[in-house]
Each structure stands twice: as structure tokens, then as C-alpha cells.
Amino acid sequence: MTPILRICHLYPEMMNIYGDRGNIITLAQRCRWRGWDVEVSGISVGETIEPDYYDLYFMGGGQDREQMLVCEDLRSKKAQAIHQAVELKACFLTICGGYQLFGKYFITYTGEELPGIEVFDAWTVGGEKRFIGNVVAQAITTDGTTRTLVGFENHSGRTYLGPGSAPLARVKVGYGNNGEDGFEGCRYGNAFGTYLHGSLLPKNPWLADELILLALKRRYKLEELPPLDDTLELLAQRAAVRRSRMRRKR
Amino acid sequence: MKGKSALAIFVSKATGFLSRKLGTGAGTQLPGRIALRIDPQLARKLSGELEYGTVLITGTNGKTTTANILANILRISGYKPIHNRSGANLMHGVTTALSSSASLSGKLEGNIGIFEIDEATLPQAVVQLTPRLVVITNLFRDQLDRYGELESLAAKMNKGLREISQGDLLLNADDPLVATLGEGTSLNISYFGISDDRAGGGNLQHAADSKNCRSCGEPLAFHRVYYAHMGNYHCEYCGVSRPELTFSANMLEIKGIQETRLTMEGCGSPLRLTLKIPGFYNVYNALAAAGAACILRLDRDTIVKGIEEYSTVFGRAEWIEAEGRKIFLVLSKNPAGFNEVIRTISSDGKPDKVLLMALNDRVADGTDVSWIWDVDFENLVPHTGGIIATGIRAEDMALRMKYAGAPTHSIAIEKKFDRALKRALQAVPPGGVIYALTTYTATLELRKVMTRLGYVKGYWEE
Incomplete structure (x- = not known):
């Protein structure tokens, strides 16, 4: 049976800052190149989710105004279904604003509190200085393999993790979650959160494939994905690592 | 003008003159920067x-x-x-x-x-x-x-x-x-x-x-x-x-x-x-x-x-003659502008266009290149025969075009502008057109190369 990856893109018109759409493009293409089908559904304000239907959920970052509008809808219209999907081991990738709203709460720099939907044991506090620049991080893997993550961060929120969520990576260049503990992103089960734009997945093809595998193996007998030619992806990753050295010198 | 302002004007002019003589660039910012150091009120006055x-x-x-x-x-x-x-x-x-x-x-x-x-x-x-x-x-x-x-x-x-x-x-x-x-x-x-x-x-x-x-x-x-x-x-x-x-x-x-x-x-x-x-x-x-x-x-x-009577000066969109070919050079610096450029150059319906795509990530370009993923390059690929990616983030541009559907064999990475330009000229027959889509500082650098090769005048001479 030909696998089909069903992607739910949350708030595609509102949470779409900094090229996060590139992640959807990457997931879709990497399935198509393997001869598999892809179905991308945009789910917006007011719409409900069928938790069992989708294999992979994606939510990007937005500007403050959009993030406020989305915050309310996420809690009232989507939270319950999202929690069910998490328990059903669907895969999630949330970035920047999406990552923040999947935590417990976000207290903005001006003191407003945005409640999150508590998928992650994480909370965010707005800071004065914005963390902006190229990031290189080393993924924390269970099998001890070395995996590099490159991206671009642009956030003033500082995110802190509780014991219920594991950090995704250790920062080598840049600030990461909060600029203090050296961690970047988080993971709870098959749900991932990160501050990295870039877009994230094109230059980190191993992560794209890990997400696809996690998403599909619930329904299909898959142990690993057929390999693709990632020459160009790795060239771009290396170029991003080289470029990040400029930031380290500062 | 009194002493301080006169000195500021003099130093500014001298800096501009030297910058042009030495060919270090256009000298459009530095003279003013120095002048404002000497007299912060100079622009107001x-x-x-x-x-x-x-x-x-x-x-x-x-x-x-x-x-x-x-x-x-x-x-x-x-x-x-x-x-x-x-x-x-x-x-x-x-x-x-x-x-x-x-x-x-x-x-x-x-x-x-x-x-x-x-x-x-x-x-x-x-x-x-x-x-x-x-x-x-x-x-x-x-x-x-x-x-x-x-x-x-x-x-x-x-x-x-x-x-x-x-x-x-x-x-x-x-x-x-x-x-x-x-x-x-x-x-x-x-x-x-x-x-x-x-x-x-x-x-x-x-x-x-x-x-x-x-x-x-x-x-x-x-x-x-x-x-x-x-x-x-x-x-x-x-x-x-x-x-x-x-x-x-x-x-x-x-x-x-x-x-x-x-x-x-x-x-x-x-x-x-x-x-x-x-x-x-x-x-x-x-x-x-x-x-x-x-x-x-x-x-x-x-x-x-x-x-x-107005035809475009410098960089926004201009036609340049080079080695019997025409280069359509257009500044493409953000998703909306880029999408419009794509719509415009695709409107002639001709396939197999040769693209010279230059992506830099200096401060004036924006140090975050994520925005290229918001551009609908998917609409450009069907009109494209070959792509030469150049600039500091050439690899990112090449990768974007791969995910937009361009076959990898049609994408070349040539980080140096002079080599990239040469390669683009070779890819197009005499009388043909090269579409050069370039970010801000990449436009400046590419134009500098073309000035050196005699295809255009330095824009400070225009």
C-alpha cells in the first residue's frame, strides 16, 4: 500500500512568519520523491480538527497580533483534539510562536499572560533583548549519533523546560531557548518544539526524515525510509555553519 | 556655514572624491557618516x-x-x-x-x-x-x-x-x-x-x-x-x-x-x-x-x-548588453517583490529561461534568508531551463530551487559573481536573455563585476 502522509498545517495564513512554510514544502517533497502521496490541510481560526486523521501537525510563528488571535482559538477550538492526537502518537513540529503556545504559558515583556495548551512542560517569559542570528546546535539523540541542526533564531521570549519535556539540542552558536541553559527546543513523545527558522527542515534533512518516519510508522510497516540524495541539503547546511562563525566572533 | 559645518562639508566631499578615485565603491554612505560625526546637525541645516x-x-x-x-x-x-x-x-x-x-x-x-x-x-x-x-x-x-x-x-x-x-x-x-x-x-x-x-x-x-x-x-x-x-x-x-x-x-x-x-x-x-x-x-x-x-x-x-521618459536606473530592473546577450537585472529582495518579478518574467510564456540567482545575507539584505521559502518559486520553475546560484548563500538558493521542483542537474552553484556571470553567459546563445534576480548587496557586487568587464558604467558615473 502506498503510504500517504496527512499533514495538518495549523493557522497557515496567520502563523507564517520567516519562511516556516518551507518545512511543509520539505516534508511534502521528501515524500513525493519516494513515490508517496501527501495531503496538506490548512486549518484556521474557528475550524475543528479530527485528531485521528492527521499524521503530522505543523504550526509556525506569527507576529504578536496574530499570535494573540490564535492563542484564544487554539485553546477553545483545538486543544482537546491536539492532546488526543499527542496521545495517539501523531507527530508535531511547532516553531517559535507555535512552540511557545504549545507550552504552559507565555508572559510577554509588557506583562500580558498568554495561556498555552500545555503539550510541553515549558513556559516562556518575554525578554528585553531580541535573540537574532544564525544558530548551530547539536541534537541530543538517544542512540548517541551526532546530528547537527542549523537555523536562524529571532525571538524575545525565553523558554524554560520542566522535567516533563526533554531538550532537543545543545546550542553551539546562538542563544537557543533562553540564552542561559544552553538548550534549544524541546521534545515530548513525538511532539517537537524549536525556535529555529531557516526554514528548519530543508537544511536539516535528517530531522525531516525522522518526523516523516515517526508520522507514518503508526499506520504503515516502516522501519526506515528509503534514502534520498542529500548532497545539496548538506552543502547548504555546511554553508550555514560557516556563516554562523561570523556571529561567534561578535 | 560656520566652522564645524564647513569642515563637515569639506571632509564629506573629500571622502566621496577619494572613494570614487580609489574605486572602493560608490561612496554614497561614508561621506555622510563622517560629516554627521563632525556636525550632527548638518542635514537639518x-x-x-x-x-x-x-x-x-x-x-x-x-x-x-x-x-x-x-x-x-x-x-x-x-x-x-x-x-x-x-x-x-x-x-x-x-x-x-x-x-x-x-x-x-x-x-x-x-x-x-x-x-x-x-x-x-x-x-x-x-x-x-x-x-x-x-x-x-x-x-x-x-x-x-x-x-x-x-x-x-x-x-x-x-x-x-x-x-x-x-x-x-x-x-x-x-x-x-x-x-x-x-x-x-x-x-x-x-x-x-x-x-x-x-x-x-x-x-x-x-x-x-x-x-x-x-x-x-x-x-x-x-x-x-x-x-x-x-x-x-x-x-x-x-x-x-x-x-x-x-x-x-x-x-x-x-x-x-x-x-x-x-x-x-x-x-x-x-x-x-x-x-x-x-x-x-x-x-x-x-x-x-x-x-x-x-x-x-x-x-x-x-x-x-x-x-x-523615465527608464530605470541602477538595479531595480535594467537591461544590460553583454557579449551579444541581454541581461535583465532586477533587484529581488523580499517575497512580495520577488513574486511580482516572477509573475512579470513568466508572462511571456517562453520556457527554458536561464536564471542567475544571487542571494546575499549581509545586513542590508537581511541576515535571515528564511524569506526565500515564502517566495513562490514553484511558479518560476516551469519556465526555467538552467539555474546558476551565486552569492554568500548560493547553497540556500540552490536548495530552494530544488524543493521548488527544479531538477538538480539544472542547478549549478558558483559562489563568485564573476564566474557565475561567465557561466550564465555561456548557457545562453547570442541574442538570448539572462534573468539576473539579485538581493541588494548582490546587485551592487554583480554590477561592480559588470562595470569592470565594461558592460555597464559605475552607477556613480551615471
Whole structure:
């Protein structure tokens, strides 16, 4: 049976800052190149989710105004279904604003509190200085393999993790979650959160494939994905690592 | 001018002269930077000497073209505009323009200032230059790593405009965010926009930015979309709608990358205008310039002539002859601008185009290259035969084109501009066209290579 990856893109018109759409493009293409089908559904304000239907959920970052509008809808219209999907081991990738709203709460720099939907044991506090620049991080893997993550961060929120969520990576260049503990992103089960734009997945093809595998193996007998030619992806990753050295010198 | 100002003017001129002689670059920023160190009030003092005052043009896209067209109309009308021509749009660039046309005693060669101003610099510029007219073209989320968010940028611009006690403000009514920038100011506001129901489309592009009502936050309903998030809109929830147009364009005829015609209303009887610059976005630029010229009470015939005679200078979009081939060089620096470029160059329907795509990530380009994933390159790939990716982030550009569907064997990475250009020239037969799509500093660097090879003159010589 030909696998089909069903992607739910949350708030595609509102949470779409900094090229996060590139992640959807990457997931879709990497399935198509393997001869598999892809179905991308945009789910917006007011719409409900069928938790069992989708294999992979994606939510990007937005500007403050959009993030406020989305915050309310996420809690009232989507939270319950999202929690069910998490328990059903669907895969999630949330970035920047999406990552923040999947935590417990976000207290903005001006003191407003945005409640999150508590998928992650994480909370965010707005800071004065914005963390902006190229990031290189080393993924924390269970099998001890070395995996590099490159991206671009642009956030003033500082995110802190509780014991219920594991950090995704250790920062080598840049600030990461909060600029203090050296961690970047988080993971709870098959749900991932990160501050990295870039877009994230094109230059980190191993992560794209890990997400696809996690998403599909619930329904299909898959142990690993057929390999693709990632020459160009790795060239771009290396170029991003080289470029990040400029930031380290500062 | 007294000692300090005279010294500042002298040093500024000397720096500009040396910079040109040594060929270190255009010398459009450094002289002003040094001059402002010596006399921080120099721009204020010199602009105060302008007989017909100052016009500021700001916005994400189109400010250079709008300023250039307006300056052209002014020149034909007999004015002597002082003008920061080459995209040097921070206070340094304005100061360079002023001091290079000033004598040591502070006497200016020109009598009206036409300055394009970086959006984030507007609040500072209005205080320093007390403009008689401010023109705002549009706001896109270009280079957010530099400006922060669009909302806060708009709030800062509005706050700056409230500082001016009198004068005119010309706003793009079709851009929902720009249309609100005059709120709470004491300025005399005019609006420009397109009112042609046959032009444009009914849907917003992916990269569209301002699509929610400024008053109530609900999604805006677009009766017509002309370019990116610009169009004729209203809010079904609170009733806010596009402001009534002072200057409107209708009866649009777009003829590929060669020519556009339109009828402008609002400046006396309708004016039929012909633009020699391509694309929908230039309709807005021409309309902004013509509206500004009308507010400045320039002669209607000179407006028609000034627009018709205008062909693009430096970088925004120009044709360059090289080795029997033609290079269509166009500055492509953010998703909305890029999508418009793609729409324009795809409109001839010809396949197998050779693209020279130059992506830099210097501060002036925006250090975050994520924005390339918001550009609809998927629409360009079917018209593409070969791609040469160049610039500091050539690999990112190449990767984007791979994911847009270009076969990897059709994509080459050549990080050096001279080699990339050579390769592009080899890929195109004599008489053919190379489409060079380049970010800001990449445009400068590529043009420098072409200057060295004798294909173009240095833009400071034009």
C-alpha cells in the first residue's frame, strides 16, 4: 500500500512568519520523491480538527497580533483534539510562536499572560533583548549519533523546560531557548518544539526524515525510509555553519 | 556655514572624491557618516536651505523608483532636485547627497530635496528634515530581523508623522496598513490606489502580509487584489473600507516586461500615462510619483512626459548588453517583490529561461534568508531551463530551487559573481536573455563585476 502522509498545517495564513512554510514544502517533497502521496490541510481560526486523521501537525510563528488571535482559538477550538492526537502518537513540529503556545504559558515583556495548551512542560517569559542570528546546535539523540541542526533564531521570549519535556539540542552558536541553559527546543513523545527558522527542515534533512518516519510508522510497516540524495541539503547546511562563525566572533 | 559645518562639508566631499578615485565603491554612505560625526546637525541645516523644501519617500518596495520618477518630473519642470539616488536611504546617505551638492559656505546647487528614506529611519528623518510632503508606498515584512515586527514599525512611523505640524501626506490606500498611517496626525492626507476591476485577481498570494482589519482584527474581504496584499478591501465585521482615492489608476494595460499604460484620475482631467518599466508594482510607483507631483502643483504635461521618459536606473530592473546577450537585472529582495518579478518574467510564456540567482545575507539584505521559502518559486520553475546560484548563500538558493521542483542537474552553484556571470553567459546563445534576480548587496557586487568587464558604467558615473 502506498503510504500517504496527512499533514495538518495549523493557522497557515496567520502563523507564517520567516519562511516556516518551507518545512511543509520539505516534508511534502521528501515524500513525493519516494513515490508517496501527501495531503496538506490548512486549518484556521474557528475550524475543528479530527485528531485521528492527521499524521503530522505543523504550526509556525506569527507576529504578536496574530499570535494573540490564535492563542484564544487554539485553546477553545483545538486543544482537546491536539492532546488526543499527542496521545495517539501523531507527530508535531511547532516553531517559535507555535512552540511557545504549545507550552504552559507565555508572559510577554509588557506583562500580558498568554495561556498555552500545555503539550510541553515549558513556559516562556518575554525578554528585553531580541535573540537574532544564525544558530548551530547539536541534537541530543538517544542512540548517541551526532546530528547537527542549523537555523536562524529571532525571538524575545525565553523558554524554560520542566522535567516533563526533554531538550532537543545543545546550542553551539546562538542563544537557543533562553540564552542561559544552553538548550534549544524541546521534545515530548513525538511532539517537537524549536525556535529555529531557516526554514528548519530543508537544511536539516535528517530531522525531516525522522518526523516523516515517526508520522507514518503508526499506520504503515516502516522501519526506515528509503534514502534520498542529500548532497545539496548538506552543502547548504555546511554553508550555514560557516556563516554562523561570523556571529561567534561578535 | 560656520566652522564645524564647513569642515563637515569639506571632509564629506573629500571622502566621496577619494572613494570614487580609489574605486572602493560608490561612496554614497561614508561621506555622510563622517560629516554627521563632525556636525550632527548638518542635514537639518542644509535641508533648511532648500528653497522648495523636502519630499520624503518611504515604504518597503518602490521607494527608489518612485523617488527617481518624481525627481525626473521635477527636472523637466525646471527644478533642481537634490536626490539620494542609489538606495543610500539612511541619514548618512541623505547627508552625503546634501553635502556633495553644497559649497563650503553651505550654498546648495539644488532647490528641492527628494529623499528616499528607510522605513525605520522615517521618525528620525521627519525631525531632521521637516518635509513638506511624505509619500508612503507600501509595507512588507522585509528584513524583519532588522526592524522587528511590521506592527511596531508602523506604530513608530505613525508616531514620527505625528511630530510634523503641517504638510502633506500621500498614502497607498490599497495597502491596509499604510492606509492607517495618517491617523492622529495634523497632516493633509491624500490617497492613491488602483480602481480597475479587470486588473489583478481575486485571491491573496501566500506571502501576503496585512490581511486583517486594523480596527477589529477580523480578516479583510478583498474585492480585488492587485499586487501582494494590496487591493480594494473592506471589513465585513466593522465596516472599515479602503479610503476614498484621491489619485486612482484605471484602464490598465500591461504589456509584458516592456510597457504598461494606465489612466490616472485626480489631477484635473484624466491623464493617460505610459510607463517604460515593467510590472504591476511599477503602476503603484508611477501613481505615487504622479500624485506627489500633483500635490506639488507641477504641470500636468510634465507629469506625463516625466513618467514616459523615465527608464530605470541602477538595479531595480535594467537591461544590460553583454557579449551579444541581454541581461535583465532586477533587484529581488523580499517575497512580495520577488513574486511580482516572477509573475512579470513568466508572462511571456517562453520556457527554458536561464536564471542567475544571487542571494546575499549581509545586513542590508537581511541576515535571515528564511524569506526565500515564502517566495513562490514553484511558479518560476516551469519556465526555467538552467539555474546558476551565486552569492554568500548560493547553497540556500540552490536548495530552494530544488524543493521548488527544479531538477538538480539544472542547478549549478558558483559562489563568485564573476564566474557565475561567465557561466550564465555561456548557457545562453547570442541574442538570448539572462534573468539576473539579485538581493541588494548582490546587485551592487554583480554590477561592480559588470562595470569592470565594461558592460555597464559605475552607477556613480551615471
